[in-house]
Amino acid sequence: MTEQASxxxxxxxxxxxxxxxxxxxxxxTVVAIVKVHAPDFDAETVSxxxxxxxxxxxxxxxxxxxxRMQLDxxxxxxxxxxxxxxxx
Numbered sequence: 001m002t003e004q005a006s007x008x009x010x011x012x013x014x015x016x017x018x019x020x021x022x023x024x025x026x027x028x029t030v031v032a033i034v035k036v037h038a039p040d041f042d043a044e045t046v047s048x049x050x051x052x053x054x055x056x057x058x059x060x061x062x063x064x065x066x067x068r069m070q071l072d073x074x075x076x077x078x079x080x081x082x083x084x085x086x087x088x
Contacts, residue, residue: 006068014065017088018078022050022057026083030059033081037074038063056085 008014018030031043047060065071078087 008065008068010068011064011066013062014071015060015062016074016078017086018059018061018084019056019086019088020084022054023083026057027059029081029083030061030078033077034061034063034074037070037077038065040064 016034020026020030027046027048031041031046034041035043041061041063045062049058050056051058063074075087078084
């Protein structure tokens with residue numbers, strides 16, 4: 001799919017939901033990965049939800065997306081990390 005065929009108009013604010021085990025460095029790890037692909041991302045804006053039993057964390061990181069390539073690379077990097085179970 002080419003960028004011209006994308007349904008998203010860039011640049012735009014784009015929320016990414018990331019879920020994984022509630023481990024000590026989970027939030028910091030996710031923020032570090034996001035900042036590689038979106039250097040202007042403000043870590044203070046991360047929304048954090050804990051699962052009912054406290055086993056998992058759900059994060060929402062809203063970045064300023066500039067291209068489909070940027071989003072694809074970010075999704076790949078997040079999905080490839082062993083602490084991260086789901087990226088939406």
